[in-house]
Amino acid sequence: MKLLEYQAKAELSRAGIPVPEGRLARTADEARQAAAHLGPVAVKAQVPIGGRGKAGGIRLASTPEEAEAAARAILAMEVRGFPVPAVWCEARLDIAGELYCGITVDRDRRGLAVMLSLAGGVEIEEVAARTPERIARLWPDPFAGPLPFEIRRLALDACREETVPAGLRPIQLAQRLVPLIQRLHAVATELDATLCEVNPLVVTADGTLVAGDAKLEVDPSAEFRHPELVQLVAADGTGSVGGEDPLEATARERGLTYVHLGGTIGVIGNGAGLVMNTLDVVKQHGGEPANFLDIGGGARAEVVTRALEMVALDPAVRGIFVNIFGGITRGDEVARGVIAARKAAGIRVPLVVRMTGTREAEGRALLEAAGIVPTETAAEAARTIVALAQGGAGGGG
Amino acid sequence: MSILVSRDTRLLVQGMTGAEGTFHTEQMLAYGTRVVAGVSPGKGGQQHLGVPVFDTCSAAVRETGADTACVFVPPAGAADAIMEAADAGVSLVVAITEGIPVADTIRARAFLERRGVRLVGPNCPGLISPEGRAKVGIIPGHISQPGPVGIVSRSGTLTYEIMQALGRAGHGQSTACGIGGDPVPGLSFADVLTLFAADDATRLVVLAGEIGGSDEEHAAALIGRGYPKPVVAFISGRSAPAGKRMGHAGAIISGTTGTPQSKVAALNAAGAFVAETVEEIVAAVQERLPASAPAAGG
16 A cells, blocks of 8 residues: 555654645645745645656646646646646755665565665666665664664765765764654554655755655555555545556455456466466466456355456456365365356356365366366366467457 | 474464364364364363363463464464464464564564574465374365475465376475465575475475565575585466566565566576476476385485
């Protein structure tokens, strides 16, 4: 779940991290009023994706009239595929320099990493790719969090061979970063963030640190701990919703793990690894997968029904391949689901079921009784469904 | 013999009285696993499936001598359960639970590491050692058979697929170990490879990786330094698009790391054979273990 900039900044501000004064505007008129109150502003599209500035989603306005015009233009546009529901009008800062500060899950280190660079701003990805030594890193203890001396060391590392903005000495910057990074880490921990990023972290002319932008991504597995944030993101009708593939959006509403891939063979299976491998097998047999759909462990008949209905919503689908290896999932449950779903969803495209595992004999018997022929191996199923789909579509797809 | 679990394993099951816990404890008992205790706070003193239930792990370990824990506790309480078992003195915790917040896993993992307790999972199918009739987790017992192949995999159902295909060709397992599909796992591929290297019953290792992260690359580095047994590797998710979360939270390609190409290249360079399909895994094992009877002394 991605928070929008203004939502993320509210969280940072609550934790004591300075952010520019700003107001949310959903109309051009509101933007004009905001600018009348704030003075010269940056008008920023609220979309859950980076690269807004380059895409024209951020404009500067010196007067309320300019802010109104900027907001009108931005609210009418799509920023990298995302419609813009609102703009954040923000007082402009007296920028002496831009740092980068981010906290993210580092898989290799099995923990959170804090990253700091003096080369902040829009080119940070370039910096990471070309001159990774300009980004200093810290891996805090998961129980203690980043300690002041660790943050000072991180900051001094980041300052090496760099010019520190606003005439600060490296250790002065380091000391100012201690509370900021501790607070940022607290936000990341409190909100179960898999990404908590401030870029740019602005150093103003008087040497103050202010969060110029903020990105917060909450671990989807931890959403149950943050019902208020889920509500906030949903209420805004933006968050992770805008710009989403319509089929994927439907699947998410239905609680299904579905990824739209654009081919003609619908794929359903249990277990992410098995489904990924099923996609590979379909490709190896000359088919193009329409989707990834994992019904997970312990899937019951009703989930299988919803999965089949979901896959059939995609008009490009010419055949469906159900691949179930029963471990935690029971073959008879799957068979009942497939049979019920074929009826309920009125599925007319060819359907091949490859099923094995716990209670597979019962499952196969049920399928055969319903006129569906189960195959023995995934390769056989893939060969069958690719042939049937090509036949059924008259060579289309 | 096997790795991590054997006929000597004394298992305690956390969350045993729940629906999943009950179903799979029955399966584990039927397979022959020595399930000595269940832990469900508030249900201490009961018997469930003929196994005594305790309120706490420490009481269960004290009363039954349990040395391994299997966690079926729902996500919100799973990390606490993992740490409770470790604190109670077991040497191995196998976490089946799917959907544990990554921050919880990070802390639980660090907690166990400091106590020298091994963690398998979370979001994994667990382990099975057919020779010792020991199954900890949810791997279907009927597809297992004793033999010389060690299997380590990030995916549950793909593990079963490989076990069954190898079993049909007459190649059984020393131990099959699912390390789980989460971005932050307990034991890594390299950790399990190291255990297999020292296990007499294992003559060959099948490593089933997938896109995302760089654990396969780290395993390749280990193999490249001189691994004593043949390794047949497999990478799933080759047709997955970048940046998409494919069910497994771990299976996301981001930037240039975690791509199937980088994993295949690293494993090839290290001297592992990389199979393209499950059928190719079987053929490669066949070639390297012509007479695959259960390993001598196994």
